[in-house]
Amino acid sequence: MDYLIGVDLGTTSTKAVLFDTAGNVIASSNKGYTLYRDEPDMAEEDLNEIFEAFMDAMTEVARAAKDGTILAVSFSSAMHSLIALDENWTPLTRVITWADARAVKYTEELKESGVGNEIYAKTGTPIHPMAPLSKLRWLKNEKPDIYNKAAHYLGIKEYLFHRLFGANKMDYSIASGTGMFNIFNLDWDEQALELTGVTKDQLPQPVEPYEIERGMDEVYAQVIGIPADTPFVYGAGDGPLSNLGVNAIQPGVAAITIGTSGAIRVVTDKPRIDPKARTFTYALDRDHWVVGGPVNNGGDVFRWARDKMFDAESSTAALLGIDTYDLLTEIASKIPAGSDGLIFHPYLGGERAPIWDANARGSFFGLNHGHTRAHMARAVLEGIVFNIYMVSLALEEVVGDLKSIQGTGGFARSPLWRQMMADIFEQPVTVPTAFESGALAATVMAQKALGMIDSLDVIGDMIGSSNTYAPNPENYEAYRELAPIFIRLSRQLQTEYKNIADFQRKHVAHK
Structure with missing residues (x-):
């Protein structure tokens, strides 16, 4: 052979x-x-x-x-x-x-x-x-x-x-x-x-x-x-x-990857530059140019949530021979779309697209007495996807409307994340096998x-063959309300990112 x-x-x-x-x-x-x-x-x-x-x-x-x-x-x-x-x-x-x-x-x-x-x-x-x-x-x-x-x-x-x-x-x-x-x-x-x-x-x-x-x-x-x-x-x-x-090389077909980090990309026949400098243009070859935006914060943020907030569950999962991430997504799935009004900005490692701010820092917004760790788990997952969605809005200004989405990376193994992606984007998400x-x-x-x-x-x-997840109207109604809040917050908080990052560099021992 x-x-x-x-x-x-x-x-x-x-x-x-x-x-x-x-x-x-x-x-x-x-x-x-x-x-x-x-x-x-x-x-x-x-x-x-x-x-x-x-x-x-x-x-x-x-x-x-x-x-x-x-x-x-x-x-x-x-x-x-x-x-x-x-x-x-x-x-x-x-x-x-x-x-x-x-x-x-x-x-x-x-x-x-x-x-x-x-x-x-x-x-x-x-x-x-x-x-x-x-x-x-x-x-x-x-x-x-x-x-x-x-x-x-x-x-x-x-x-x-x-x-x-x-x-x-x-x-x-x-x-x-x-x-x-x-x-x-x-x-x-x-x-x-x-x-x-x-x-x-x-x-x-x-x-x-x-x-x-x-x-x-x-x-x-x-x-x-x-x-x-x-x-x-x-x-x-x-x-x-x-x-x-993932065969996303035709016009308007977006590939969304969430692994350690993440990105959304569309292939064009020539380089395309964003007047606002929010997107990249990289070569596949001289006839195929990939326009998109990368994010620093993908699966590594979910790993942070696992290690810092669900340490006991991780130990239990290990004893039972269950994948910890599967356990966490199961916990998150019990919470309704929108996490009862809890929003998470996933900027634990600074951020690239669309804000391109290495000083960016993560935050929960909207916490109240009714929120639990399960809410926080779902909000973390939603925040990662909201951030990719925010990049997609900038991308569409450069390449036009997205026609379909192909998903890949570690998130593609999670049915909850696939559905969440379809609901937030209000578009079918196809995941090749x-x-x-x-x-x-x-x-x-x-x-x-x-x-x-x-x-x-x-x-x-x-x-x-591929699996396709269609948007769920019961979920995307909540996301329609929360997405604009997520976007406005990211802009408002950006005025203080440098100040808190400078404080951390000065006072917090690196671990």
């Missing part, structure tokens, strides 16, 4: 999935690693831990393909990461991830100067601490020893390819999330580079997502158990590939790179 491997380089784990050429999962392996938060606003990963996770996951799935041929390996990767390396390609930093917010000061400077809007209009990446543009300005000012020694800057996927092949390339998709890549001429932007003090020679060569590397280091090839000349396709960013993975959507999409790009297919549309034949 012929096989393809899709690798998903994530924020807290790397997954390798073995598919046959029809898109059926044959084997998978998921290896986790630590997201280091040693100081306020830090979010870093260890390069060796990620590389070992990749090697272990690849070795396990390659073993399952011993009776056939692996045609190619292709990648989905978390975006916005940054690694500084010296002239000998020795890392000077860990992986500074998208979630790292230490560049907030330099981000605010760019916004206040007006230069940020000029850069956004050319790069499609909103001005935010997540972007390498801001991270490099932070390095230059706060870590001059590292900045002055750095000869190369890579992201995590580019580091992996360099270590395996000695390559120094970055696909258009990942490049389009750096804040330094001109999405109209597909090259590094001179004005953005000037702002960082970095030259083109310090950055990888931009290439098509269909670019192929061969000739892996023999040592690594032997460990994995595959031929050294196995084609490795660069693939794309995890956000754009999420749309492809192919949960490994990012890895599957990466292998479809590999098939195109190898000339096996002519169009990405073949993904529609691979994702299997």
Whole structure:
């Protein structure tokens, strides 16, 4: 048999999935690693831990393909990461991830100067601490020893390819999330580079997502158990590939992903810039552009609720062999839509779209004597979805009305969350049964790179049957009333986010 491997380089784990050429999962392996938060606003990963996770996951799935041929390996990767390396390609930093917010000061400077809007209009990446543009300005000012020694800057996927092949390339998709890549001429932007003090020679060569590397280091090839000349396709960013993975690449079809973080995205045939700078535009390839908004606060907020408010239930669930999240959603499902007037803003980790404020903080609003922890659990879930809905309103101003919604990510496994999404958006939500959507999409790009297919549309034949959830009128009446309150509150509270964030940085020990 012929096989393809899709690798998903994530924020807290790397997954390798073995598919046959029809898109059926044959084997998978998921290896986790630590997201280091040693100081306020830090979010870093260890390069060796990620590389070992990749090697272990690849070795396990390659073993399952011993009776056939692996045609190619292709990648989905978390975006916005940054690694500084010296002239000998020795890392000077860990992986500074998208979630790292230490560049907030330099981000605010760019916004206040007006230069940020000029850069956004050319790069499609909103001005935010997540972007390498801001991270490099932070390095230059706060870590001059590292900045002055750095000869190369890579992201995590580019580091992996360099270590395996000695390559120094970055696909258009990942490049389009750096804040330094001109999405109209597909090259590094001179004005953005000037702002960082970095030259083109310090950055990888931009290439098509269909670019192929061969000739892996023999040592690594032997460990994995595959031929050294196995084609490795660069693939794309995890956000754009999420749309492809759920067949949301037609106009007006939105993909909503809620995993650790979340996003809503629509594919267009060309880059589209939001005059208010609320949405991003990232490349899938030169013919498919993903316009949307990412949120910092998705499933990780639900995890916070589990750990901080339902610790006893978590212990009970573990003893009974029940998934804690299933138990919490069951508890939340007993509360009516709208949580009896309790609203939760989920900004525990700052926020990206639509407010783009790294100082944002979470809050419950409307608490009264009748509210219980069960109300708080449901309000947390609703707040995450309300926030995505708020992003969708901005998105529609840029791309037009949404015609349908495809759901993916960890939330897609929860019937309560699926129904909640349909009710708040007042639109049917379809969830394809192919949960490994990012890895599957990466292998479809590999098939195109190898000339096996002519169009990405073949993904529609691979994702299997779907479950569709229709809006429940009894629920969306409540959400119609609460959504405007949620939106107005987010704007009103924004005037105090910086003040409370500064207080926390000054007085609260980081944990």
